[in-house]
Amino acid sequence: MTQLYHFHGGVHPPTHKALSVRSPIATPPLPSKLVIPFHQHVGSMAKPLVQAGDYVFKGQLIGMPEDGLSSAIHASTSGTIAEIGMQVVAHASGLPDLCATLIPDGKEAWVVREQRNPITLPIDEIRHILRLAGIVGLGGAVFPSDAKLRGGKHHVRTIVLNGAECEPYITCDDMLMRQRARDIVRGGDIIRRVLGADEVLIGIEDNKPQAIAMMQEACVDRSSMRVIAVPTLYPGGGAKQLIRVLTGIEVAAGVRSTDKGVQCFNVATAYSIYRAVAFSEPLLSRIVTVTGNVHKPQNFEVLIGTPVDELVAWAGGKPDTTHHIMGGPMMGVPLPNDQVSVVKACNCIIAASDALFPPAPPAMPCIRCTRCAEVCPQELQPQDLYWFAKSKNFGKAQEFHLFDCIECGACSYVCPSHIPLVQYYRFAKSEIWARDNDKKAADQARERHEFREYRIEREKQEKADKLAAKEKAALAAKPAASDDAQQKIQAALAVAKQQAVTPKNVSDLTPQQQAEIADIEARRANNQARAQSDAGT
Amino acid sequence: MFYSPFIRKPISVSQIMLRVMLALIPAIGAYLYYFGPIILVSLTLASITAVATEAAMLKLRNRPVAPFLQDNSALLTAWLIALSIPALAPWWLVVVGTAFAIVIAKQLYGGLGNNPFNPAMIAYAVLIISFPTHMTHWLTPAMLIHADLGFAGQLAYMFGNVLPQNMTLDAFTMATPLDTLKTQLHLGTAISSIFGQPIFGGLAGQGSEMVAVGFLVGGVYLWATRIITWHLPVAYLGSLFVIAGIFHLIDPAHYAPPLFHLFSGAAMLGAFFILTDPVTSPTTHKGKLIFAAGAALLTYLIRVFGGFPDGMAFATLLMNICVPLIDLYTQPKVFGKKEQAR
């Protein structure tokens, strides 16, 4: 029995998970259209590679990752690109973003794929494959996986595979582990190999006995891989919390977990990694739980870009649904409308009704009861953060570790005054970011302005200098009528100055000598560059 | 538009307040048994005053009345006031105290959640400073009583200030055990002989000790249902016990035993119902311990060396002032930012 650690606080919201695990993962028919956003991941937006009217194959790259942190976007099926344009996307803001609209032709014609052996593939190539396959963290963070597999300065000892799935209602990881445990484990092998880790710990909350059994069976022949049942406690599936429970390591905000020797991947990500590496299948679909106010709650293997209304219709959406939630009831976002499409971050669609999610009672003043602090998994003092965020005292909020908040919602869940605490934290965080950006812009403007002043000053100076030089030259050119020694010296100086501009000693050299000099110069520059970069690191 | 979390634990401020009031029932029961039904009158009187003044203040402050009245916090304050002043007080004493607590100590500071001082203790402090004699007429418990006034007689005294002929107040009221102890010690009587007097029971005062037990029972219920955490009561009672114990060990003839201190005066009430008022106590665990220990020390000092019969109210108010400071200096380390013991 492995020793489990525990994290502070946590809550036990009713899970409602039994609803959607009664039937296996289903594959819905092709939707009438697919709306595929080009920015579905952390990092910069993928650059569109196709135009309206282009025919694309299933799995064809349509969005190229930009330099740095970014990921690729693919056509989820074969068909014609109808439009590249701004459309409302699945985001709390309800703002439009660049999307490709794809009309499926029903042929599901794939691009050329190849089978590879993940055991022998060079590690660099695996990262490259993942980047171009658009693999991102499917637990909801959508962080590009290739970047996570880059490791840090420290040796990564432990890989944590996150199958905890602590959010109520969501069962997509549960069903995936029940039905495709073997591929998840193989994905774990790849991750372990790339990061050179010693062990893989698969954490699953103990309310999923079937998933635990299947996963245990799948990794029974691997000595370095262990399935560990963790207590059911929200937010035990948060990466920081699960790492803490399994290894005892606490990864503070702003610290890379690899610096502490652990890295955490969602089980669904591990599955996609395996499919991408072994079968060159890019991330075209994901398992989505459709539940809530529907007749037949179920998990679907959904193509990225499927409109939410069509997806919910397959699960039998009830007419009194007021809106839809992407994600779980604790951390999910309300969708701006039903036409937005499923994105890589979308693990669950909950049809909401007033009966299921009654509107919040009016918020009362905080009575400082510290129920929020008792449940906060990050050991913050939410009531203080609330106070500072509410009074827009952002400096103080940061001092009280606002940015350590993982927005799990546990505090709002227990608050007897029904204060939308997390909402205040989100507001404060985005306000602080905006201000930081303003500050940066202002600093840049100041710099540019100062440079301009300097430039104008310098131009003035140069003009004046030129004028003076001209006058002097004119003076010197005048025949030296008076044998003024002073003037002679001046003239001589002027001549010397002009001559100094073109040094004589290199003016007439043989080509060979010149080549040698160039060689030496090059070497010197090289050395200098190296010295600089050494100093830099 | 609502944002996540979309679900909430079914708990509200009004439920919490209601549970706390529920937890006062055992003590009220003991009160009824030992001192008669007059306590119900002062409870009712205080409640009516509290609700009326709260509603009026909310109206004046242009705040929504209904949700704030439903939070039950005014009612709870009223009950605490009624339980901490003598039950047979003239009606205006109850009204003035409650109104002062709600209007000045609570609403003028911004209402629920914004008052730095415990309203009930402010009421107590104001009354004992302004009307010290009225505040010392505590009912004599049933088993010691010489002349029974009867419920009707009590009502007549309370509302009309009339006493039956040939009866004085002293016939059915007495000083509290704490008070008696103080005066007698002053006269040079030793503890052991003071405790031999009939007003003293097994723990502290006859009757009043059982009310204290009632508070203890209610407090344990609050802790068991997670309305309060153990920190404040345990730290308060523990510190009081230790401090009183030290003095008692040094000089048993002049300092009462620790259990006497725990079960007399407002110690039990304070430990479970006054200090634990979330609005006016620290939010951190460490802070709670410091706050309660400080309150215990001050209570003891005021009781034994000060001029007032009980120190609970002043100790609470003094410690209330320190709360922001205590909170600031006891901020716990957050996740991942503490020294890791692994």
Next chain:
Amino acid sequence: MISALLVMAGIAIVLGAVLGFAAIKFRVEGNPLVDKIDAVLPQTQCGQCGFPGCKPYATAIAAEEADINCCPPGGEEGIRKLAELLNKEFKPFGDNAKPKPKAVAYIDENTCIGCTLCIQACPVDAIVGAAKQMHTIIAADCTGCELCLAPCPVDCIAMNPIEETLSVWKWKYPVYALSPTP
């Protein structure tokens, strides 16, 4: 009694001397107050404050020659920051100074005749172009100061307010249904 007074006075004098010495010894060169004020100003460099840029305005504030409510691009937030920095009362904008949403300039490239006048006006060198060539604005560097509008002989520069996009979107302040008055 006397000795106690003397001791107190002595301590006061010594402390005063130490403070004075420290003030001389550790005096920061330059005028940090101007820099501090300048750091709070938005650096739009628009001159709406009546000074030829943010630094001159900062200098004027530091010298108590200008009020703190003269910078529209900074918004009320800016005044509040200045008030806090200088320990002064908050003062709302006067009637002639109203903040408006931030914008960037945009040159209609078909109309531009390449006169280079706007280049000379731009305080942050955010316009590129050469004589007789069409000009264009580096949107990322434009502060929205509007100084380039006036010099343009063919009126081809327009100010486009910055639209809310996903990357600059902010969470709104939560609305409190319960309290009509704060």
